[in-house]
Amino acid sequence: MEIKFRHDVDNVLEEAKKQNKPILLDFSAAPM
Amino acid sequence: MKFVNENFIPARVHVKEDPEAFKKYGEKYNAHWTPTVLELDPNGEEFYRVEGFLPLEDFLAQLMLGRAHMDFKQGKWDEAEKRFREVYEKLPNADAAPEALYWAGVSRYKGKNDSVALKDTARAFQTRYKDSSWAKKASIWA
Numbered sequence: 001m002e003i004k005f006r007h008d009v010d011n012v013l014e015e016a017k018k019q020n021k022p023i024l025l026d027f028s029a030a031p032m
Numbered sequence: 033m034k035f036v037n038e039n040f041i042p043a044r045v046h047v048k049e050d051p052e053a054f055k056k057y058g059e060k061y062n063a064h065w066t067p068t069v070l071e072l073d074p075n076g077e078e079f080y081r082v083e084g085f086l087p088l089e090d091f092l093a094q095l096m097l098g099r100a101h102m103d104f105k106q107g108k109w110d111e112a113e114k115r116f117r118e119v120y121e122k123l124p125n126a127d128a129a130p131e132a133l134y135w136a137g138v139s140r141y142k143g144k145n146d147s148v149a150l151k152d153t154a155r156a157f158q159t160r161y162k163d164s165s166w167a168k169k170a171s172i173w174a
Contacts, residue, residue, distance in 0.1 A: 002033075003033045003036050003037060003042050003067070004037060004042060004151060005042045005044035006041070006042065006043045006085060007043065007044060007045075007046075007050065007053075007118050008043075009043050009045060009053065009057055012041050012043040012071075013076045015041060016041050016072070016074045016075075016076065017074055017075060017076075019041070019074070021039075021040065021041055021074055022039065022040050022041075022071060022072060022073055022074060022075045022079075022099070022102060023040055023041050023042075023043060023070075023071070023072040023074075024039075024040035024041070024042045024043070024069065024070070024071060024072075024077065024095070025043050025044075025045065025057070025061065025069070025070040025071075025072055026042065026043070026044040026045070026067065026068075026069050027044075027045050027047070027054065027057070027058060027063045027065075027067065027068040027069070027070075027157070028044055028045070028046050028047070028066055028067055028098055029046070029048060029066040030046075030048045030066075030067070032049060
């Protein structure tokens with residue numbers, strides 16, 4: 001199963017609060 | 033990675049694709065090297081960090097360990113114990129497994145207020161992961 005990474009971090013931070021769900025924040029240099 | 037999608041909202045900041053975002057969040061979270069993976073609580077506060085590349089099994093074990101630590105820090109002892117146990121039961125050869133065994137015992141002790149949990153953990157280290165630093169830390173409970 002592929003990880004569905006999002007790139008809108010500010011929105012993710014807001015949504016995490018609303019959903020009460022933790023965030024996995026990946027700082028990456030891997031080829032996209 | 034079912035575990036990630038079920039337990040987190042996954043977000044990525046790419047150093048080359050979006051250098052402004054990398055600078056912004058790298059400074060905010062003190063992440064200046066890749067790969068760096070942070071586990072943040074729902075309020076955006078860091079509770080666990082994995083720095084540097086790891087093979088898949090070890091990476092997953094670290095993520096599971098971190099998620100368990102979040103429950104531990106929140107005093108959710110039963111849930112934390114379950115999550116720590118999952119690490120060494122599902123990924124017994126991962127580097128994080130001995131640490132998970134240690135904290136599973138601590139979680140059980142704190143949840144049940146029963147020192148037998150610590151003695152049992154020390155005994156478990158006599159048969160597995162006995163050369164690990166976590167076995168040394170648990171040895172005082174024997």
